[in-house]
Amino acid sequence: MKAKIHVTLKQGILDPQGKAIEHALDSLGFKHAANVRVGKYMELDLNENDKAKAEAQVKSMCEKLLANTIIEEYRYELSA
Amino acid sequence: MNIGVVVFPGSNCDHDCQHVLKDVLGQAVTMVWHKESSLAGLDAVILPGGFSYGDYLRTGAIARFSPVMQAVKRFSVEGGLVLGICNGFQILLEAGLLPGAMLPNRSLHFVCRETYVKVENAATPFTNRCKSGQVLKIPVAHADGNYYTDPVTLAGLQANAQVVFRYCTPDGNVIPEACPNGSLDNVAGIRNADGNVLGLMPHPERCAEGMLGNEDGRAIFQSMMAAWEGKTLAEVR
Numbered sequence: 001m002k003a004k005i006h007v008t009l010k011q012g013i014l015d016p017q018g019k020a021i022e023h024a025l026d027s028l029g030f031k032h033a034a035n036v037r038v039g040k041y042m043e044l045d046l047n048e049n050d051k052a053k054a055e056a057q058v059k060s061m062c063e064k065l066l067a068n069t070i071i072e073e074y075r076y077e078l079s080a
Numbered sequence: 081m082n083i084g085v086v087v088f089p090g091s092n093c094d095h096d097c098q099h100v101l102k103d104v105l106g107q108a109v110t111m112v113w114h115k116e117s118s119l120a121g122l123d124a125v126i127l128p129g130g131f132s133y134g135d136y137l138r139t140g141a142i143a144r145f146s147p148v149m150q151a152v153k154r155f156s157v158e159g160g161l162v163l164g165i166c167n168g169f170q171i172l173l174e175a176g177l178l179p180g181a182m183l184p185n186r187s188l189h190f191v192c193r194e195t196y197v198k199v200e201n202a203a204t205p206f207t208n209r210c211k212s213g214q215v216l217k218i219p220v221a222h223a224d225g226n227y228y229t230d231p232v233t234l235a236g237l238q239a240n241a242q243v244v245f246r247y248c249t250p251d252g253n254v255i256p257e258a259c260p261n262g263s264l265d266n267v268a269g270i271r272n273a274d275g276n277v278l279g280l281m282p283h284p285e286r287c288a289e290g291m292l293g294n295e296d297g298r299a300i301f302q303s304m305m306a307a308w309e310g311k312t313l314a315e316v317r
Contacts, residue, residue: 009183013228014262016188040137065145068138068174070181071228 001046001054005076007067008039042066054078081308082108084122086152086168088143089114093129093165096285104289105301114146123308124161125152127168129221129283139182139224140170149175161205161304162277166222169269169279178272178279179237180229185222186262192221195260195282197245197268198252204244204271205307206278209299215252216245216296218282220260225281227263227270237270245269245280 009015018036025033048054058076067074085097094111101107110122119125132143143149149171156162156177164172172178185191194217202212210216229237237243245268247259259266261281269280284297 013183014186016184016186016262020188065141066137068141068181070230071183 001048001051002079003044003046003054003058003076004079005042005044005058005062005066005074006039007042007062007072007074008037009071010073013071049080051078081123081305082110082121083304084110084112084119084125086112086114086125086127086148088130088132088146088167088171090132090134091128091130091167093167093283093285096283097126097128097165100285100288100298100301104298105305107305112148114143114148117147117151119148119151119155119160122155122160124163124304125155127152127162127164127171128285129166129168132167132171135167135224138174139167140172140174143167143171144175153177156272156274156277159274159276161307163206163300163304164277164279165283165285166220166225166281169281170224172277172279177277178270179233180227180270182224183226183228183262184224185226185260190221190223191225191260193219193260195220195268196248196250196252196258197280197282198248198254199244200246201241201244201271203241204275204278204303206271206300206303207244208306209303213252215248215250216282216299217250217287217294218284218297219286220282222261222281225261225263227261227267227281229264234264237267238265240273242271242273243267243269244271244278245282 017038022036062074199210199214246266271278284300287294288298
């Protein structure tokens, strides 16, 4: 299976990059763009066809390494 | 005193630490490659600054899984002195040896300049040669030094005098303008609950000899030596 993983700063934690991008969008005339959050995108292949097992593995990877859950949150999608 | 300086791929302040400890302070220094799994015979360990593993993913996130970090954990549980400077501090946070995490500097810039830090707790193995409230001039050089933790943990750190250094003005005022990175409560350095692990973002090894025009950083290493000579941590905590 393939996993697509997104890691972003938690809501409520200041994201200075997001703020800078928001200001740039605003100055370009995109006045309605708000709450810009910047994150990381990772994708990886798993040698696992069982969705539940794959999910458990991805979750463990996120908790142990891919995200620092003190400051970040993660979400993922699994596909065949 | 035999002090270990851990060398990760990408460490770049390891030899500065070695120079200060050996050439300036006359101590024995052992360079410890990150693949080592034992710290036997060492009296203290320093995790130096740099860019371990290129800061990939997050600062310190990959270094914390180096074999030596298991040994550093055991060493700290046994009461050994562990000092993390800059990237070393980031690694201690990622490893869970100190609470909290680092965010990118609020300015988004790499900040490399002199800072002033106030010694908030002079009764630690890393500050016993300082006076409480003393202001030290020590340079910083980092892009991710914006200390963050949840409000409950921060309150606990403050209540237990675990915030050891805070950024301040040259005359000791702890105000947001004196903070180079946006850290919560101007935190520049914290210790663990047991008091034997300290992490700080400023670089004391870069200002520890008169030839460089600033010796303020020397007190931190001398404090470690004094703590070790006193043998019992309880006396200096």
